[in-house]
Amino acid sequence: MKLDLHTLGPLVALVALIILGALLNPAFLAPANITNVLARSAFIGMIAVGMTFVITAGGLDLSVGSMAAFLAGIAIIAMNFALPSVGENWGTILLGMIVCILGGIAAGYLNGALITKARIEPFIVTLGTMGIFRSLITWMADGGTLSLDYGLRTLARPVYYGGIGWITWPIIAFALTAIAGEWIMRHSRFGRHVEAIGSNDRVARYSAIDVNRVKLMTYVLLGLLVGLATVLYVPRLGSASGSTGTLWELEAIAAVIIGGTALKGGTGRVWGTVVGVLILSLIDNILNLADLVSPYLNGAIQGVIIVLAVVLQREKRTADER
């Protein structure tokens, strides 16, 4: 019972934020605002679910923000290129989506292979690929902005803005990713292996787990989810530039840690990550809706809440160990 209360910590924080938001501004609970917040959480959310697996297995990926920008860039180039031959139809958009997803898988494989096969520290590998992807998108866009053809853009818009009633596609995709992620982590062989490797790499090896393969797969899974997030991102503004997706990696990592996954690996909590993502987006939303502090201080408020959330968990955990 005591343990339950501790793991529910992030959830309590989320509920507290929702109540605070509702008290500060009645517009906060309007369906339009809820849709906005959930839909804009979807990009970071899907990436953070993938990041949960990578971190749980004892890894780290700093390249996801740049990777998303790069994938958005190649998808836009591919769609603009295919436009004259395929025409202005869903075929072209589908092609762009496939490019995003395959590109994501390939980029994740590249990170994973360098880490497991070349045996380089994840921090170094992904710091390197972060710079590479960021430079590539800036170079592809010639320092400016890559824009999707206007007709295609109009056609693809419903991918972000459409949906079933006020539940838009990004929200549905985020929910499905979260449910699948939670199930894989708790109930699949892969998920169990991920936690085993994160807890004790050597024991996992002795238990005949193919450690390198599982680690590699966590990066591929993350790449795939970055690709999926980009599929939803491109129709929103129909553009990609050198500033797309900056700091997404840190937001995703912060969400994972707020949610109760240990940065050193071993314990993964996908639902916690989802709560972490929602906490981060709600802080932003509430600060914009209520004139609580000077906008100069928004970053400070976020920082305090992130650190506080983690401190509370740590204290509870050490209390448990006693």
Next chain:
Amino acid sequence: MNRRTLMKATALAAVLGMGAGAAFAQDTEKKVIGVSIPSATHGFMGGLNWHAQDSIERLSAAYPNLEFVLSTAGDSAKQVADIEDMMATRNIDGLVVLPFESEPLTAPVAAVKEAGKFVTVVDRGLSQEGIEDLYVAGDNTAFGRVAGEYFRDNLEAGSKVVVLRGIPTTLDNERVEAFQAALEGSEIEILDMQHGNWNRDDAFTVMQDFLSKYPEIDAVWAADDDMAVGVMEAIAAANRSEEMWVIGGAGMKEIVKRIMDGDPQLPVNVTYPPALISSAIEMTALRFVSNAPMTGRFIIGSQLITPENAEQFYYPDSPF
């Protein structure tokens, strides 16, 4: 053809310079000009990088005795290192620099000046006066004032506006203060100001929240065309496009095109041309190839782009 006439002009200048004796020797000597600018991290800087490369290409072709070294930096420390490298290894005669930040670049640029080089500072001033030979910049106060005056003249009393600010910097403060000053005493209410960081995604998010918060908004000062794109998308998603117009800034080509086409949601725009780097590079080059005096301050005014004059501001080849 153009290139040949320009070369002839240089030759002529050289012949004329003979009378002045020493000037002749200077003209035929190889001169190296270093250009140090921030890297292309957002739309405006992307445009600035493009114009810098474009001018360098054109000037190298026109004046064979001029050589250019271009470097782009992602932060102040890298820019300081770039300038030191230019001094140590390329032996530059002139430096065109757009400081990433004023404070950290002041001492290194002062050192270049002390070594007897010609220094041109672009857009962001150094924190100490009198170092540079030539200062070329846009007019941030006018940028805010011109936009503010348009709001004052085109909105009825009691209208409500929201403002998106850039990355917190002195440049952004100057613009916003001038905008507020222009609206003073006009009965137009500024509901809210938040930082969109000159970024499309951030501006989209901030505008969505403004739309949730305020049932009535009559106009938006997005203060930058990248932010204007994000703002308009948020307004369209909320189905409130009929209700308000948006003024961006800096003259991005897609936005200028829409003004040319008479888009009712984008009535006008205010210039802050990224091509100001070209003015700086060209003037520095002239310092070495002509006798024209090139010292002092050159401030490029911010103009109002309207559907009537938009064509003059439309550069289809630039990435911005």
